[in-house]
Amino acid sequence: MGSNSLHVLKGINFNVKEGELVSIMGSSGSGKSTLLNVLGMLDEADKGSYTLDNVPIKNLNEKIAANYRNKFLGFIFQSFNLINYKSALDNVALPLYYQGVNRKERVEKAMYYLDKVGLAPWSHHLPNELSGGQKQRVAIARALASDPKVLLADEPTGALDTKTSHEVMDLIQGINDDGKTILIVTHELDIANMTKRIVNLKDGVIIDDNFVEQVRASQYV
């Protein structure tokens, strides 16, 4: 992009095994979002290697990157990023559309995941007819729809109140219990404590990486 380049990540080395629930913490500017974007192939690292499910991710052109994102990754954003003129159902079905799944199957799958996040009755509502928590649940259903290897969540609770945050975390824990690998970027300690492993970043390097005792969100709900 601009002519001034900024080195955000300065040597990160870590592995995530299948089925882990990892939170990446750090103050703003620590590079946690950049790390997530590199992992999500939304951004490219200048140096280093990245292997996802034994596939080396390098020399991507946009077409291949799009294909990998579609197959391997599901994104959950802080601001939900639902397409506001599409119903909840259509939003969830969108990754499947890009996979080339036919209409009938798409609707079935999308309904299944909407049901899983408890929003089946809202399937035909537009995003602006839903509450913040509901929107994030639609976004989670969308991330799950293409059955990805890894879920990447960038401050998934950042725009939600505490109660709704806990509901969403409960959902995420449930998905992790089913065996999905999930990475969460957050700066809230109570959210991080609901994961199984906390990676702390500061100024582009990992300062500590600990497995923690998971706090179940269900006890707050």
Add this chain to the structure above:
Amino acid sequence: MFSRDRWDEILEALNANKFRTLLTAFGVFWGITILVLLLALTNGLKNGVTSGFGNFATNSMFIWTQQTSKPYKGLPKGRRFNFKLDDVASLKNDFPQLKYVSPRNQLGGYSGANNVIRGTKTGAFQVNGDYPEFIKQQPMDILQGRFVSYSDINAKRKVCVIGTGVVKGMYDKDEEILGTYIKINGVNFMVIGTFKVSNSQGDKEEDANTIFVPFTTFGQAFNFADNVGWLAVTAHDETNITSLKPQIIESLKNRRKVHPEDDRAIGNFDLAEAFGRVNGLFSILSFVGYFVGALVLMSGIIGISNIMLIVVKERTKEIGVRRALGAAPWTIKSQILQESLILTILSGMVGISFAAAVIYGLNYALDMNGPVENFANPSVSMSVVFIALFILVVSGLLAGLIPANSATKMKPVDALRIE
């Protein structure tokens, strides 16, 4: 490529902001409407003015005699003279390029004194002495009977063909016309036909109030001998009458003992030249029509391109989300291209239909209220419409191209960051 899902995606996107879509479409709609209407009106003007020539064979000229302005071969200046019938024969002989050479004579005329009597009815009509080929120079519809024939000419039969105005003035309604007699300047003529000049503007009434009699009969009955009032000369299509004109006039001067440099002795009116001038004018006019129309259309297209750019800017985030979900760049590009294409084609079609309706309305009004001077039958050819449509499609693609490219130029992470 155009599956139902694609359509849904495109229509959804266009539906997302109806007002903007409508405004964008209006630019193209208006452009194509103006283009088609402009061409149609130019055409209408052209049709109107050319039909002002009647449907007289346009590769024609008229030649008549005036006073000489130079003495020649012992003859004084200021002399009056006439063409004779043998001039016609020699012209036909000397100029094989000529299709028709019709000598003509005329009596009476518009608002002259009464010259025709039938029973108790009288009327003032124009009486022409003509040869049979005149009907080929100035086409007219024979309503009943026939036109003058060569046997009429040779036998100098006292027969006549009368216009609809004469029928109206001299006959009662539903009266049998053919075989009856009318008296022209005291001489009885049998009516053998009636005619109507179908496509004449302006002098319609004069045309209707005309009587044709055989040229030879005319000369004998009204004491014109073999004098010729004027000549209507038509050349074959491959020869332009204008280029032949100097030679014809020179030959006539020679025969009538007129000084070769006496330009005032013989008058002429060159229909081909006048027609060519009008045609030239209209080719310029329709060029202007195309030019202005195309420019208006272009501004519509720039409008679409502009709005598509804004749309893409506004949807940067949405496009980022779509890419995060796995949309390949080409999928995004083709969606934007198709959106702009559909917008242009749809609004262009509506514009063409609207213009067609306006033209239909104009034609309908013209039909109802009778002909208007110098304006008739505004229309455009189907090929123009298809060319316009083709331009629309191409420009719709072009209009979408720049925005589509800029939509995928950004890294998805940057697109997602934009609020």
